[in-house]
Amino acid sequence: MDKKILGVDWGTSNRRAYLVDQHGACLAEHEDGLGMLAVGGRERFSGALAGLLETMNVGREVPVIMSGMVGSASGWQEVPYLDSSVPLTELPAHLAPVADADWAGRCHIVPGYCHRDGGGVDVMRGEETQLLGAVALGHRDGWLVLPGTHSKWVLLRDGLIQSMSTYMTGELFAMLSAGGTLSSMMGGDASDVEGYAIGLAQARRNEPLSNTLFRVRAGVVSRSAPAAQAPAVVSGLLIGAEFAAAARALEASGGTANITVIGSPALAVRYAVAADHFGLRCDVLDPHRVYCTAISQFFPQA
Amino acid sequence: MDKKILGVDWGTSNRRAYLVDQHGACLAEHEDGLGMLAVGGRERFSGALAGLLETMNVGREVPVIMSGMVGSASGWQEVPYLDSSVPLTELPAHLAPVADADWAGRCHIVPGYCHRDGGGVDVMRGEETQLLGAVALGHRDGWLVLPGTHSKWVLLRDGLIQSMSTYMTGELFAMLSAGGTLSSMMGGDASDVEGYAIGLAQARRNEPLSNTLFRVRAGVVSRSAPAAQAPAVVSGLLIGAEFAAAARALEASGGTANITVIGSPALAVRYAVAADHFGLRCDVLDPHRVYCTAISQFFPQA
Numbered sequence: 001m002d003k004k005i006l007g008v009d010w011g012t013s014n015r016r017a018y019l020v021d022q023h024g025a026c027l028a029e030h031e032d033g034l035g036m037l038a039v040g041g042r043e044r045f046s047g048a049l050a051g052l053l054e055t056m057n058v059g060r061e062v063p064v065i066m067s068g069m070v071g072s073a074s075g076w077q078e079v080p081y082l083d084s085s086v087p088l089t090e091l092p093a094h095l096a097p098v099a100d101a102d103w104a105g106r107c108h109i110v111p112g113y114c115h116r117d118g119g120g121v122d123v124m125r126g127e128e129t130q131l132l133g134a135v136a137l138g139h140r141d142g143w144l145v146l147p148g149t150h151s152k153w154v155l156l157r158d159g160l161i162q163s164m165s166t167y168m169t170g171e172l173f174a175m176l177s178a179g180g181t182l183s184s185m186m187g188g189d190a191s192d193v194e195g196y197a198i199g200l201a202q203a204r205r206n207e208p209l210s211n212t213l214f215r216v217r218a219g220v221v222s223r224s225a226p227a228a229q230a231p232a233v234v235s236g237l238l239i240g241a242e243f244a245a246a247a248r249a250l251e252a253s254g255g256t257a258n259i260t261v262i263g264s265p266a267l268a269v270r271y272a273v274a275a276d277h278f279g280l281r282c283d284v285l286d287p288h289r290v291y292c293t294a295i296s297q298f299f300p301q302a
Numbered sequence: 303m304d305k306k307i308l309g310v311d312w313g314t315s316n317r318r319a320y321l322v323d324q325h326g327a328c329l330a331e332h333e334d335g336l337g338m339l340a341v342g343g344r345e346r347f348s349g350a351l352a353g354l355l356e357t358m359n360v361g362r363e364v365p366v367i368m369s370g371m372v373g374s375a376s377g378w379q380e381v382p383y384l385d386s387s388v389p390l391t392e393l394p395a396h397l398a399p400v401a402d403a404d405w406a407g408r409c410h411i412v413p414g415y416c417h418r419d420g421g422g423v424d425v426m427r428g429e430e431t432q433l434l435g436a437v438a439l440g441h442r443d444g445w446l447v448l449p450g451t452h453s454k455w456v457l458l459r460d461g462l463i464q465s466m467s468t469y470m471t472g473e474l475f476a477m478l479s480a481g482g483t484l485s486s487m488m489g490g491d492a493s494d495v496e497g498y499a500i501g502l503a504q505a506r507r508n509e510p511l512s513n514t515l516f517r518v519r520a521g522v523v524s525r526s527a528p529a530a531q532a533p534a535v536v537s538g539l540l541i542g543a544e545f546a547a548a549a550r551a552l553e554a555s556g557g558t559a560n561i562t563v564i565g566s567p568a569l570a571v572r573y574a575v576a577a578d579h580f581g582l583r584c585d586v587l588d589p590h591r592v593y594c595t596a597i598s599q600f601f602p603q604a
Binding site for chain 2 (some may be wrong): 119
């Protein structure tokens with residue numbers, strides 16, 4: 001019988017589980033809304049994991065590797081961040097065993113990473129597992145980009161983290177849509193091509209978002225721009241701010257001008273368009289495949 | 303009997319009224335929450351103004367000058383923006399008479415301004431009246447800064463608007479406090495001196511706010527920074543972004559390095575600290591005095 005391992009990407013609002021073999025092939029997967037917040041307290045994670053195994057019909061002999069907010073101070077068990085000087089390929093040697101007696105020896109948490117630079121500290125929990133998968137798939141250099149609520153940009157050199165920056169892109173877009181000055185014009189189609197390009201071009205100017213976002217409204221009330229384009233312009237400003245910062249960093253370091261996006265097709269398309277706008281070469285990796293590959297890297301340890 | 307004029311600063315959420323003589327002295331003032339939103343519809347502004355006159359015991363023979371959102375598309379009567387090439391001192395020649403038959407001939411609205419540059423369009427409604435007052439008080443050159451929900455930075459040269467930028471500083475601070483990733487650490491004292499200085503220093507690096515704001519949280523969860531400082535750091539990041547942009551513009555233009563803040567003492571202190579951090583000389587003007595001075599400039603026309 002082949003060995004199997006269960007990987008659980010346990011985030012704030014959702015969890016995704018993948019049963020994988022040692023080659024990284026996905027044998028079964030499951031996704032539900034039982035994220036950290038919905039679990040509702042440290043002492044309820046054990047039951048939540050037991051329920052997941054039952055739902056997926058996975059035996060208790062299968063080792064479990066968990067990543068994401070499950071290892072945060074508000075999760076099951078806080079696992080300290082690794083310093084970014086630790087290579088991604090050494091993650092399997094830094095797994096934290098779950099202390100809970102019911103799971104001892106067969107359930108581990110992947111530590112997140114912490115990176116310090118002149119601009120302070122940045123952190124990740126969960127994305128390090130995706131990065132390990134990307135490295136295993138041969139993406140060891142250049143920008144690895146994980147778009148979403150909190151977009152992560154990680155510059156790798158030979159599998160080592162050189163820099164790490166998180167952008168509250170998805171969260172700010174949702175906030176600006178939910179209320180305030182811009183919300184009345186945020187109901188339209190955020191994928192409008194022309195509006196998105198306008199936002200990206202504006203982002204290149206490196207003016208503060210607090211100003212460029214206001215100017216989306218100023219354009220509409222002064223009848224200089226159609227209100228229907230506003231969501232796409234805002235999307236272009238927020239995503240463009242990520243690219244503008246990376247472009248500045250590239251200029252300073254003279255690094256390679258390619259990015260690898262690990263994201264859903266819908267998000268990957270927007271990032272590919274932005275990459276083209278900023279003159280960067282863009283590869284796309286499927287996040288499920290990357291995650292399963294990463295989980296298979298833990299076989300010797302799990 | 304001396305001539306009098308009533309100036310009404312009619313904003314989104316509040317209105318402030320000042321009865322002034324022709325020298326700009328304030329004879330009476332009133333403030334209430336009957337802003338544009340609370341009035342509740344175009345046809346109810348006439349009654350809302352009549353109520354204000356009654357409350358202040360001001361006769362109907364007194365001319366009324368109104369500024370702010372009262373002249374917007376959602377206000378009493380939409381007044382088109384003036385182009386920024388029109389000098390502030392010519393505002394009295396561009397007053398819009400209120401069309402409402404009850405007020406014809408004795409009630410006017412001050413138009414806002416619209417400014418176009420390489421970064422698009424910016425607009426103001428209400429602040430132009432403050433600017434006119436500042437110019438009348440001799441502040442004809444340098445940055446005029448009106449901090450608040452939407453902070454305005456206006457560069458004047460000999461009383462002419464050279465540039466205009468609005469920053470959603472107060473609105474973003476309120477949004478980030480009300481919900482989302484940072485909100486749990488935003489309850490503390492935003493005037494912490496050390497935290498504010500950290501935020502200002504970070505802002506000088508010109509990284510996107512979507513990143514620097516996330517790093518406030520990253521500092522706390524990685525135990526690199528105290529959570530209690532977070533609100534002051536966020537305040538420093540947002541206000542610092544305004545100064546960083548102005549400093550870049552100064553560098554490009556070689557203009558004068560002084561700012562004049564028109565704001566409440568509490569806000570003026572924060573801006574003075576930031577100005578010092580960025581090496582700018584800072585004057586402070588009282589907004590009530592500035593407004594009354596501005597209103598007195600309308601005497602010949604009203």
